[in-house]
Amino acid sequence: MEDRKLSQFLSLVLRHAPERFGLTLDPFGWAKIDDILKAKPSVTRDALLRVVGDNDKQRFTISEDGRRIRANQGHSVKVALDLVAEEPPAELYHGTVDRFLPAIRKSGLKSMKRHHVHLSHDVETATKVAQRRGEPIVLTIDAAAMHSNGLTFFRSKNGVWLTGKVASKYIGYPES
Numbered sequence: 127m128e129d130r131k132l133s134q135f136l137s138l139v140l141r142h143a144p145e146r147f148g149l150t151l152d153p154f155g156w157a158k159i160d161d162i163l164k165a166k167p168s169v170t171r172d173a174l175l176r177v178v179g180d181n182d183k184q185r186f187t188i189s190e191d192g193r194r195i196r197a198n199q200g201h202s203v204k205v206a207l208d209l210v211a212e213e214p215p216a217e218l219y220h221g222t223v224d225r226f227l228p229a230i231r232k233s234g235l236k237s238m239k240r241h242h243v244h245l246s247h248d249v250e251t252a253t254k255v256a257q258r259r260g261e262p263i264v265l266t267i268d269a270a271a272m273h274s275n276g277l278t279f280f281r282s283k284n285g286v287w288l289t290g291k292v293a294s295k296y297i298g299y300p301e302s
């Protein structure tokens with residue numbers, strides 16, 4: 127299996143649908159590497175370790191004993207990622223597309239199928255996130271105001287900022 131496909135497969139197994147491959151995640155999101163290799167014989171251990179090591183976004187972590195793997199964020203299945211709350215930078219960014227703006231203006235940013243709203247630390251990263259869906263629109267989030275109003279932020283192992291709902295009053299829209 128080519129590396130990009132293998133990364134997509136690992137995302138599917140470790141974030142969204144382990145049961146589709148007869149696998150279960152522990153409460154913290156870990157799966158046994160041996161079980162994954164058994165479930166998908168076309169994947170070798172070397173390829174799996176290479177994909178984890180090379181991954182552009184550091185999506186996955188191997189456990190200290192080398193036997194388990196988990197996704198660092200992005201889950202739709204329920205897992206406890208033992209995230210630590212952190213003070214965010216004053217501004218964060220969210221990349222989206224025009225067709226979602228009416229709903230976002232009305233009800234703010236919602237986590238949709240994931241556990242959290244995902245925010246980026248710079249415009250460039252937010253632009254890339256948005257480009258998955260079309261012409262990028264980058265929203266500026268007043269993280270300092272949210273934080274001083276008692277809302278919690280987490281930073282995932284791979285540097286993505288996570289929070290609950292972002293109310294519309296904290297969202298800055300690009301000038302049109």
Ligand code: HQG
Binds near residue numbers: 245
């Ligand atoms: C939008 C990828 C309507 C939101 C990326 C987004 C990221 C609303 C979509 C990570 C809305 C959800 C996360 C509302 C938000 N009404 N639409 N009220 N609130 N939306 O994929 O942030 O490759 O769950 O703007 O690089 O796009 O998976 O979130 O367009 O880091 O590792 O609803 O996923 O990383 O989409 O992306 P997503 P996202 P990975």
